[in-house]
Amino acid sequence: MNNSFDKPFTFDRVIRLCISLMLLGAGIxxxxxxxxxxxxxxxxxxxxxxxxxxxxxxxxxxHLKKRYLAxxxxxxxxxxxxTLLIMSIxxxxxxxxxQINNLVTxxxxxxxxxxxxxxxxxxxxxxxxxxxxxxxxxxxxxxxETLKYIMxxxxxxxxxxxSFILGFTVVFIVILYLIFILLDYDKINKLWMDxxxxxxxxxxxxxxxxxxxxxxxxxxxxxxxxxxVATLFAIGFQIIGLPLAIVLGVCIGILHMIPYMHILSxxxxxxxxxxxxxxxxxxxxxxxxxxxxxxxxxxxxxxMILVPRIMGKAxxxxxxxxxxxxxxxxxxxxxxGMIIAIPMTTLLISYYQEFLNKSEGSEDNGSLENTDDTLPxx
Numbered sequence: 001m002n003n004s005f006d007k008p009f010t011f012d013r014v015i016r017l018c019i020s021l022m023l024l025g026a027g028i029x030x031x032x033x034x035x036x037x038x039x040x041x042x043x044x045x046x047x048x049x050x051x052x053x054x055x056x057x058x059x060x061x062x063h064l065k066k067r068y069l070a071x072x073x074x075x076x077x078x079x080x081x082x083t084l085l086i087m088s089i090x091x092x093x094x095x096x097x098x099q100i101n102n103l104v105t106x107x108x109x110x111x112x113x114x115x116x117x118x119x120x121x122x123x124x125x126x127x128x129x130x131x132x133x134x135x136x137x138x139x140x141x142x143x144x145e146t147l148k149y150i151m152x153x154x155x156x157x158x159x160x161x162x163s164f165i166l167g168f169t170v171v172f173i174v175i176l177y178l179i180f181i182l183l184d185y186d187k188i189n190k191l192w193m194d195x196x197x198x199x200x201x202x203x204x205x206x207x208x209x210x211x212x213x214x215x216x217x218x219x220x221x222x223x224x225x226x227x228x229v230a231t232l233f234a235i236g237f238q239i240i241g242l243p244l245a246i247v248l249g250v251c252i253g254i255l256h257m258i259p260y261m262h263i264l265s266x267x268x269x270x271x272x273x274x275x276x277x278x279x280x281x282x283x284x285x286x287x288x289x290x291x292x293x294x295x296x297x298x299x300x301x302x303x304m305i306l307v308p309r310i311m312g313k314a315x316x317x318x319x320x321x322x323x324x325x326x327x328x329x330x331x332x333x334x335x336x337g338m339i340i341a342i343p344m345t346t347l348l349i350s351y352y353q354e355f356l357n358k359s360e361g362s363e364d365n366g367s368l369e370n371t372d373d374t375l376p377x378x
Contacts, residue, residue, distance in 0.1 A: 040173045040177060044174045044177030044178040045181055048178055048185060049215065050219060055071055055074050055185070056070075058074060068183055071182045071183055089250075096244045096246060100244055103243055103275040189208075210351075211343075211344075211347060214346060217311070218343040218346075221310050223257070225302065225306050225307065225311070226253045226256045227253060230254075230256075231249070232298050232301065234246045237269075237291075241280075242269065242272050242276060242287075242291070243272055251265060260326075261338075266291075266292075270288055273287040321345065322341075325341040325342065326342075329341035
């Protein structure tokens with residue numbers, strides 16, 4: 001059998017094994033200590049991984065000999081698409097903000113008592129929510145006053161704001177990392193493989209290919225699912241008549257990039273139901289019921305149709321495992337860890353299952369060899 005555990009555990013082998021484990025532990029601890037430094041690089045690498053196919057496509061189709069031209073063109077296309085997207089949805093958002101401003105104004109100027117809601121809840125909302133400030137913020141007529149109110153806060157942040165400077169520096173570093181990684185994406189990958197010892201190069205190459213395939217399956221398919229989810233919620237909120245339907249739908253789609261995080265949007269949806277009921281006289285609980293029904297229907301569509309047909313069974317994890325992986329990776333690497341939690345967990349589980357299968361196969365072969373040895377010779 002070709003099993004490393006069949007070799008005798010000599011003193012030299014035990015020492016080397018202990019040193020290897022110590023080096024592995026030290027490496028993990030070093031990564032944990034330097035996680036704040038490594039995180040911008042990881043984010044930039046993730047974005048570069050998503051943009052590299054576009055760069056490669058432009059370089060091949062347009063016959064660009066210099067890669068930096070393809071990178072610059074990719075950034076120009078990305079900025080152009082984002083600009084057109086913002087310009088197209090801005091009028092819709094302005095219209096919805098105008099509607100929500102009218103709702104807040106009506107609620108503030110008139111005294112409403114929503115049927116089925118205790119007076120204590122009304123008093124709590126009146127006491128803890130400053131509708132006048134919300135109205136001034138949403139009003140386009142008071143935009144100047146809003147800026148005057150915001151600017152001192154921004155100035156205080158800038159004057160005392162080491163955190164602001166650090167945050168801006170991190171964003172700048174991520175952009176620099178992104179540019180340099182895209183310029184030499186293939187060279188960096190080759191350099192990384194050349195640094196691996198030759199005897200381990202095949203294993204590391206397979207691991208890298210599996211990680212790339214797993215990431216590719218997850219992010220591209222999950223992005224499509226998020227677009228569909230955002231569309232479904234926006235249409236559903238429009239049918240219900242909820243204000244800020246498109247804005248809330250888009251936010252839910254973005255949140256769904258991390259599985260089950262769109263559930264956090266239930267709270268603002270319920271608040272919008274409150275404002276809608278106070279203006280139109282509709283039943284508050286009826287609106288909340290329709291909103292919750294929409295969440296249930298969309299979640300069923302996600303689990304029964306979108307994920308099986310788009311994502312396939314490649315990422316089929318139990319919800320409990322998903323939540324556990326989100327917690328573990330999130331605690332290690334923050335938001336970036338939560339984003340990569342599902343593909344990395346799936347990859348680790350598949351490797352563990354492959355290890356078990358190989359171990360069981362080795363044991364079966366060993367038992368067969370022992371059986372052959374004990375058979376009487378004729």
